[in-house]
Amino acid sequence: MQHAGPQGAHGSPETGVPASRPGAVRVPPQPRAADVDRGWRQGASGPTAREVAGAGARGGDARGEHTHSERPIPLPRTEQARPVVQRSSVRGQILDALRTALVGGELAPGEVYSAPALGDRFGVSATPVREAMQQLALEGAVEVVPNRGFRVVERGARELAELAEIRALIELPVMLRLARTVPTERWTELRPLAEATARAASTGCRATYAESDRAFHRAVLSLAGNTQLVQIAEDLHRRAQWPLVGAKPAALMADAADHMALLDALTAKDVQLVQSLTREHVTGAH
Structure with missing residues (x-):
């Protein structure tokens, strides 16, 4: 996972690709996956430079910002399949880095960020950043601002309460069933994950804790x-x-302590205690 670094030099006006910097993630200008797929269907000729450029221009507004300086560069037929996989890998790294920045509050709620500016910050072209931001938009973390970029969603108390209620409705019945059926040794195997959340909480890093917290819940479920x-x-x-604003180390430590208490209750098959601990942990109603 890469973390956001300081903003570097701007890219050239001809390609929109940031200048090379040590340690930066570099990826060449690449066509969109839809253009590559269309090239395969058309046969050996593949999409023309005009077709690729036209597709980029038509998609500019939908992606959230102007693309006047982002001129797509078609690749030879033999190279078209490979960059799609490479770009997907870079997009995944950028997505992880953006999620970390969201949880840590580096991308501030209510602020608008453009794909080219973030691409320069990460040392990549705007394309994988834009695709990662579109995924975050599907997940409800950001929203598209036409011709500007992406605005980080501001979560109010009501929305967080609604999310907690839904989580409780889903997770509580599952936890009760697991409390009755899972052998003791399986819960023992999960203790290292619970201990990892405590270590992450002690660092005070919200992004690190968020990742370890999800890992524990994912393993249990x-x-x-x-x-x-x-x-x-x-x-x-x-x-x-998103974001864990105001989550101080003491609050993170208390949340991590819930994991150990929950494992103890699950190991003892104390269904009633599992029910109360799960509800309190998910909703924050301590």
Whole structure:
């Protein structure tokens, strides 16, 4: 996972690609996946430079900012398949870095950020940043501002309460079932993850704690054997973590302590205690 660094030199006006910097993630200008796929369907000729450029211009407004200086550069037919995978890898790294910045409050709620500016900050082109931001928009973390970029969503108390209520509705029945059915040794195997949340909380780093917190909950819910449930629960959990404003080390330590208490109750198969601890932990109603 890469963290956001200081903003570097601007890219050239011809390509919009930031100048090379030591340690920066570098990726060449690449066509969109839709253009590559269309090239395969058209046969050996592939999409023309005019078709690729036209597709980029048509998608500019939908992506959230002007793209006058971002002129797509078509690649030879033999190279078109490979950059899609490479770009996807870079996009994943940028997505992780943006999520970390969101949780840590580096990307401030209510502020608007453009893909080119963030791309320069991370040392990559605007394309993987824009794609990562579009994923965050689907997850409800940011919203598109036409011709400007992406605004970080401001979460109010009511929205956080609604997310907590939904999490409780999903996770509580599962935890009760697990308390009755999972062998003791399986809970023992999860103790290192609970201890990891305590160590993360002691650092005071909200982003580090958020990641370890999700890892613990994901491991517990995975024992239910329902992949879809785990994915939905983690999405809700992640939404509730953006941003962890005001989460001081003492609050993080208290949250981490809940994990050990919950494991103890699960190991003892104390269903009633599991119910109260889960509800309090998810909703924050201590």
